[in-house]
Amino acid sequence: MSADTSDLTKVDSAVSGLSSSPTESKMQPRSARKSSSYPGVFNINDLEKEGTKIEIASETQKLNWKLNESVNNVDDPTVLKKMLTTPPVKKIDLHFPLGLEVSARNLKGVTIKDALEAIHKQFKKKADDELDAPYLKGFEWDPEESWTRLKVHQAQSGAPVASKKEKKKKGGDE
Known part of the structure; x- marks a missing residue:
């Protein structure tokens, strides 16, 4: 295992077979899409x-x-x-x-x-x-x-x- 994954206590079976760790950006929680609110368009x-x-x-x-x-x-x-x-x-x-x-x-x-x-x-x-x-x-x-x-x-x-x-x-x- 690489040094990046040694901190993990649980490893998903789908991820365990991967040779590289996920990138930092993929690990960030997703925020609301910016494009979903156009100026002047209302709910x-x-x-x-x-x-x-x-x-x-x-x-x-x-x-x-x-x-x-x-x-x-x-x-x-x-x-x-x-x-x-x-x-x-x-x-x-x-x-x-x-x-x-x-x-x-x-x-x-x-x-x-x-x-x-x-x-x-x-x-x-x-x-x-x-x-x-x-x-x-x-x-x-x-x-x-x-x-x-x-x-x-x-x-x-x-x-x-x-x-x-x-x-x-x-x-x-x-």
Whole structure:
């Protein structure tokens, strides 16, 4: 045995076969990760304790997105990078009318894309005819019902959309 391990009274069977001792840095107790707290991003429970009101990005009501389709099918992909709430939160629960609840998480702040991906994960294997209201209408925050979650509103049909060919024609004529 080397001089480094002579002070040990118990030796783990997994370690006893090793020829070198663990480095000093590995022996230090782990501290909380620094990256888990980004400036300006809050824990929803802390906001509730402080009584801080939450605002939802208005863009979520204009997405015209089908729950069982990829997030990449959103009409305007630039909105996906926007924060879902103001102030930004690390995690928020999304509650559906029939009781289903999904959580959207992002340590840098939950974006609209994070919320849509969490929803899509639940509905991606459902066929169109299995969904009563397949389109996302928007989110609602009701602090009297629950401070820490958003209600998900759905619609029977999405807004009428110009096809991609029509969009290109309009863009090319200008």
